Amino acid sequence: MPLLSGAMGARRYRVIADFQEVGLRDRLLDRLAEEAFREPLSAARGGENMGWVTLTNLCDTDFSHDKVLFNQYMAFSLRMDNKRLPGKLVKALLDLRCRAWLAETGRERVPGPVKKEMLEQIELELYPRQLPAVAVHDICWDLSSQTVWFFSNSNKANELFRMLFSKTFQAETWPIGPLQLLAGHSRSAEWVPALDQIGYADYRPSGR
Amino acid sequence: MSSEPEILTPPPASRAEVQDVVEQAEGAYVPSGPADWIRDSLDQHPGDHPASWFLGKEFLLWLWWKSETAYGAIEVAPMGAVEFWIDDRIQFRTEGDQPQVSDLKGGQPTATAEARSALIAGKTVETATIGVRVGEREYTFALKGETLELAGLKVPGEVKDGLDERIYERMFLLDEIVAILDGLFFVFAEERLHPDFRDRTLGPIREWIAKP
Numbered sequence: 001m002p003l004l005s006g007a008m009g010a011r012r013y014r015v016i017a018d019f020q021e022v023g024l025r026d027r028l029l030d031r032l033a034e035e036a037f038r039e040p041l042s043a044a045r046g047g048e049n050m051g052w053v054t055l056t057n058l059c060d061t062d063f064s065h066d067k068v069l070f071n072q073y074m075a076f077s078l079r080m081d082n083k084r085l086p087g088k089l090v091k092a093l094l095d096l097r098c099r100a101w102l103a104e105t106g107r108e109r110v111p112g113p114v115k116k117e118m119l120e121q122i123e124l125e126l127y128p129r130q131l132p133a134v135a136v137h138d139i140c141w142d143l144s145s146q147t148v149w150f151f152s153n154s155n156k157a158n159e160l161f162r163m164l165f166s167k168t169f170q171a172e173t174w175p176i177g178p179l180q181l182l183a184g185h186s187r188s189a190e191w192v193p194a195l196d197q198i199g200y201a202d203y204r205p206s207g208r
Numbered sequence: 209m210s211s212e213p214e215i216l217t218p219p220p221a222s223r224a225e226v227q228d229v230v231e232q233a234e235g236a237y238v239p240s241g242p243a244d245w246i247r248d249s250l251d252q253h254p255g256d257h258p259a260s261w262f263l264g265k266e267f268l269l270w271l272w273w274k275s276e277t278a279y280g281a282i283e284v285a286p287m288g289a290v291e292f293w294i295d296d297r298i299q300f301r302t303e304g305d306q307p308q309v310s311d312l313k314g315g316q317p318t319a320t321a322e323a324r325s326a327l328i329a330g331k332t333v334e335t336a337t338i339g340v341r342v343g344e345r346e347y348t349f350a351l352k353g354e355t356l357e358l359a360g361l362k363v364p365g366e367v368k369d370g371l372d373e374r375i376y377e378r379m380f381l382l383d384e385i386v387a388i389l390d391g392l393f394f395v396f397a398e399e400r401l402h403p404d405f406r407d408r409t410l411g412p413i414r415e416w417i418a419k420p
Binding site: 003004005007008009010011012055056070071073075140142149153175177178179181182185190191194195198199200201202203204205206 | 257258259260261262263264266267269327328329330332349354355356357358359360361362363371372374375376378379382386390393394397400401405410413414415417418
């Protein structure tokens, strides 16, 4: 958890939303709870599953004030589970069952629908025994400056974070990069038009 | 401000890309005013403006140059004098569909002949590990040129206990280093967007690169 310890890797975003101040913090906590991480209904299913959890425990979805709100900061985490079966194991088991089916029926090939059914059966047997890969990424939202930090440099994780953040809070997140910094500066009226006049400069000593 | 776009180099791989950049640099992107530009630019596609792919990379090169020629210290308001240096890793790449990447790690990579050769060949600085010292505090982190995104940031935290205290301290330190970086970027922007950029900055950087 980079927000609390260790090296940090993060991207920052500006939060664009029209929030009413009255009761804002309670509303934000309610919305967090609505998109909290939930275990899938069936353990016999694979794939990705994500939702919000508290900063200190990835199994905790009780978003009380003292766990989430720290003065101007709202801190929580995004939990992303991904349950997959080892491809080689599935292939080997399928191969054994195909062989057994061929021996039993005396046929030369396993029809596609039968093979598909065997695969589904294997998945039904293995998924409940398989634990998901669990990733957790911290988030710190500065409510006073409307800047949110997502503590991951992964493009995919950032995309999923922005998607869920938007869904949860009905607020857009805009990345803050070099151009956004210039646009937000008090001298933007001078700098921004100048940007349109420049290209990548030739720094080579032999350059023009 | 000169109306001529600066020379584009090293060229991207395809002619279409070069043409695209030149056309846009010559004024295809004409905002009706700063407020409109801010609205336009602060969207989910910051890469739409041609400057988005080179400005941050030029900033890394400028940081390197300043760290070696300005005694590695610059006044950044409101923090005061900030020391900085390129630390133990720097990555270069050529533009194009099949870019060549040079990744120099360990020791003082910027002092190597490979690093200087990369600049002479026109490679861009993609990522650099940077050290910053302000007062008693020292930070190191990798900075990605295109997005100015931080990775592997080590902060001089002291608080070990207490959830609230740790969050306040870590966010204070994160805010401080980001404010320093933003401040340095604005100093760079001031020079980069100045009408006399060629004489005041580009020329001295070329001379610095050419020095053996």
